[in-house]
Amino acid sequence: MASGTRELTVDLGERSYPIYIGTGLIAQLGEKFAERGFPVKSPILLVTDSAVEGLYASAVEESLRARGYTVARAVVPSGEASKSLEMLDTLVEQALKAGLDRKSTVIALGGGVVGDLAGFVAASYMRGVRFVQIPTTILAHDSSVGGKVAVNHRLAKNIIGAFHQPEFVLYDLDTLASLPMREVRAGLSEVIKHGLIWNAEFVAWCDDNAERLLGLDPDALGYALYEGCKVKSIVVSRDERENDLRAILNLGHTIGHALEAVAGYGELLHGEAIAIGMVGSARLAGRFGYAADIEETTERIFRKFGLPVRIPESCPTDEIMSAMLHDKKFSEGNMVFVVPTAIGSVEIRRDVPSAWVTDIVNGLREGK
């Protein structure tokens, strides 16, 4: 590994796996495959999207071929629409034609969409083959930990999927240089979320290092992704199948998902929607009588990172409320909120009066 590479283990018993974070890592991919005993005879399927292919696919393939591996490339259109059963069908066909066997590996090279889709291919092809993630966005630091993979149905997002852990995650920071600034900010929103639910010191560090992070300073970014992945990994290790604790990862998501749905997917980036949602959750904390600095700190830090903290005019309150009631995260009809009890700590509440939620949504308008 290059100097300065950070390594983190996601501890899931026999399904444990490492995340490598650093620069120049793609060039070392073939070495990693060889070290870990991936069989050279079994072909690899590299899944990427039309936006990422031209940037990094050749480098990935060269690194693997230099170690004797055979790689077939499958390119899907960039965007959420590729997370479909039709695309699963297409990728399985490509896997079959490339001769993938039970000892083969599917690699996801891209952001969350590619990770979720390729991960579900890996989970279901021959009832499960090896999976390796090479995230090329900041947001994907979140989806690369925990093994949640899925495709969408036209009636619901992420409704068809599996828990399928990767063999390892290779986070090459060089790939982040090609990210649009808006996606950098939105990705950092999830990084900060991991601080807000678990680690107050890390929130303070993000606050102090906003400029370095927004400037994609490799050392700052490497550290932030390491800490963000670490929080997620601790939570996931304790609750792999999302029975209880894992729900805390949904801070800001109850309002955030509703905003994404009402604004129309793609209008608000996920990280933007949950930034607004986290400000809403911080206001809920106030209603429950938790310290007032939660709201102030939460809102200030997201403003500092150039993230939205107010609901767009295009999203009427009644539509937001209705979307929240239909979110699949609500079990048995109750609205579930993750509420901060302090910076760096949260609790799950199923007793939030819907009048409070309406108030808070109404209050999160420009000028208020």
Next chain:
Amino acid sequence: MASGTRELTVDLGERSYPIYIGTGLIAQLGEKFAERGFPVKSPILLVTDSAVEGLYASAVEESLRARGYTVARAVVPSGEASKSLEMLDTLVEQALKAGLDRKSTVIALGGGVVGDLAGFVAASYMRGVRFVQIPTTILAHDSSVGGKVAVNHRLAKNIIGAFHQPEFVLYDLDTLASLPMREVRAGLSEVIKHGLIWNAEFVAWCDDNAERLLGLDPDALGYALYEGCKVKSIVVSRDERENDLRAILNLGHTIGHALEAVAGYGELLHGEAIAIGMVGSARLAGRFGYAADIEETTERIFRKFGLPVRIPESCPTDEIMSAMLHDKKFSEGNMVFVVPTAIGSVEIRRDVPSAWVTDIVNGLREGK
């Protein structure tokens, strides 16, 4: 449970589950759900096929409704073509419309096709919900143990799937009365296979009780299904993910799968094809110098059960050989055979000369 009900536990650690085998069990389904704490608030999806629906779906629903459960019925066309991604899409839509949540259950009421399809819906809907199997064929005793679920791709059978264990299996012997005689015989072929790989005494018992079994005597059938499930369950417990031992379950399948493919799916029933395959494997045993009684016993018992022991004329040797080389069960290009070393015991061989196989296939012709 009714008197005479047999219970067997498939031992898979925290994924262990019971198989109940007996008469009158469907009427007790609701009770089983209640006993095991399945939440009444979470709707159930009952998946069945057009052949089985009219016979047992109402009884299943009544038993559940009597205990306060909500059940939606999903009926797929009878036959292998229903094991498709399109049908998965349709069933997920029905699950969503019925309001299935994470604590819901998908029930498979039918044979292997319904079990595989509904099982994959249960494995992937919301990344996995509860699954209950109510097999209505003898053959399904095999697929109801071990958690292998899948759909087909137009280029390959069972290529998209998962390992997803049921909560329990309810084997109501009354449902077997509606089976066509040809399917009874073919189902018993897999039962006998379980004896041949693991339990010589059980093979002798089947030999002695052929008439009772073919006459669907409930006590004989209950015992045979219990013993068949037990062998499979021991093997699966020791090798859930099919790394090594589980391969012994493929006795007769190398030749059998090839015959199914060459004859055209549906021409030869699976149990018929593997009966012929097991006679072939017994002849291989002779080539390896194992006791001559293996071949004699194997062939005699399948004849006694009215199963085919010779390759149909419609299957040319070269096509069979070519189909064997393309079977996904061959890892890294070698033909893999399960070879009996005695009645009730087998070994995995990767060193079978293809000339032997050609000889044996040629020898398994009518009149030889």
